[in-house]
Amino acid sequence: MTELAGRVTSLDGISAADDDAVLANGCQHVYHSQSSAIRDAARLFRDSDYHLEHITCLDLRSDEGGGLRLSYQFNVHGTSDRHLLLVDLAPDAHAPTIVDIFRGADWYEREAFDMHGVVIDDHPDLRRLLMPEDYTGHPLLKDFADADPERHIMAAPMSEEDEGDG
Amino acid sequence: MASQSESSTTSQSVDPDLSSVDPEVLVEQVRPLVHLDTLENLLNHARANSLWPLTFGLACCAIEMMAVGASRFDLDRIGAGVFRPSARQADVMILAGTISRKMGPVIKTLWDQMPSPKWAIAMGGCTIDGGPFKYPGQYAIIEGADRIIPVDVYVPGCPPRPEALFAGILKLKEKIKAGETGYRRNPA
Numbered sequence: 001m002t003e004l005a006g007r008v009t010s011l012d013g014i015s016a017a018d019d020d021a022v023l024a025n026g027c028q029h030v031y032h033s034q035s036s037a038i039r040d041a042a043r044l045f046r047d048s049d050y051h052l053e054h055i056t057c058l059d060l061r062s063d064e065g066g067g068l069r070l071s072y073q074f075n076v077h078g079t080s081d082r083h084l085l086l087v088d089l090a091p092d093a094h095a096p097t098i099v100d101i102f103r104g105a106d107w108y109e110r111e112a113f114d115m116h117g118v119v120i121d122d123h124p125d126l127r128r129l130l131m132p133e134d135y136t137g138h139p140l141l142k143d144f145a146d147a148d149p150e151r152h153i154m155a156a157p158m159s160e161e162d163e164g165d166g
Numbered sequence: 167m168a169s170q171s172e173s174s175t176t177s178q179s180v181d182p183d184l185s186s187v188d189p190e191v192l193v194e195q196v197r198p199l200v201h202l203d204t205l206e207n208l209l210n211h212a213r214a215n216s217l218w219p220l221t222f223g224l225a226c227c228a229i230e231m232m233a234v235g236a237s238r239f240d241l242d243r244i245g246a247g248v249f250r251p252s253a254r255q256a257d258v259m260i261l262a263g264t265i266s267r268k269m270g271p272v273i274k275t276l277w278d279q280m281p282s283p284k285w286a287i288a289m290g291g292c293t294i295d296g297g298p299f300k301y302p303g304q305y306a307i308i309e310g311a312d313r314i315i316p317v318d319v320y321v322p323g324c325p326p327r328p329e330a331l332f333a334g335i336l337k338l339k340e341k342i343k344a345g346e347t348g349y350r351r352n353p354a
Contacts, residue, residue, distance in 0.1 A: 130268075131267075131268070131305075132267060132268045139305040139306075144305070145303070146303065146305050149305075151267075
């Protein structure tokens with residue numbers, strides 16, 4: 001375990017994942033984290049000159065339970081040292097923003113909100129990223145059903161008086 | 167041809183080539199009120215040989231569309247190489263690529279901004295019926311260009327070869343010379 005990994009796991013609410021998780025995703029270090037610890041970990045990685053590779057979200061709900069999982073990956077240039085932070089959330093839980101720590105987290109967090117409905121607390125501009133602004137629902141949730149599939153089709157309304165303008 | 171709108175409406179049967187189009191979209195197809203045959207034929211000949219497409223690409227099909235405009239295939243040979251950056255100057259909209267639901271209203275607006283006579287070519291599987299992105303419960307795309315605007319020529323392929331789009335434009339020329347006048351009713 002590197003010195004940085006030791007400092008990450010010493011944070012409150014973060015523990016190292018078992019070796020299976022490490023083998024499964026190719027990151028040298030994998031952690032399970034409480035959402036309250038995300039910001040502390042992000043600060044630690046930033047101060048160690050790591051950058052944010054991505055944030056993504058998974059819907060792991062099944063008959064046996066489970067919830068949403070945010071995953072944050074932090075990389076560094078020069079050496080092969082990837083750190084993956086897994087944050088398990090209840091389906092309606094919130095997560096803290098890290099936009100003020102890593103500016104590049106902005107659109108990732110908006111995507112997690114748009115696609116999975118994860119509300120990011122204190123995000124400066126939490127709008128939908130991919131779906132139309134007036135859309136309802138979060139398409140990547142497993143129980144998603146499109147409320148109105150025809151909404152953006154817009155068959156053109158015509159009037160009888162309005163003839164061709166050729 | 168604004169002077170034509172002073173006489174009574176002529177009724178015409180629906181073009182059989184458009185039978186597969188959603189009837190609600192077909193309503194937009196409007197015929198001119200008076201036929202001055204010789205003049206119309208002359209105008210159609212001119213229109214068919216100077217189709218100005220809208221500079222407008224949606225996805226990967228647009229790369230093939232660019233190839234059609236470039237020197238190897240050279241749309242200028244048939245007078246259709248003048249891609250116009252303004253909808254106000256364009257005659258034909260080549261829908262080249264996947265139509266996302268977010269893009270749908272933009273395309274409809276562009277189409278409405280094009281002055282009649284105007285025509286549309288649906289290029290590639292996505293604009294024909296959604297193509298590879300069509301599945302039950304999909305939330306991202308509009309399944310076919312003819313769900314938002316009337317389409318004159320469908321060019322299959324994923325993406326179609328440049329020759330295929332070229333053939334589609336030639337087919338549109340045939341339709342125009344045969345009297346597919348391209349007059350469209352404006353939305354209310």
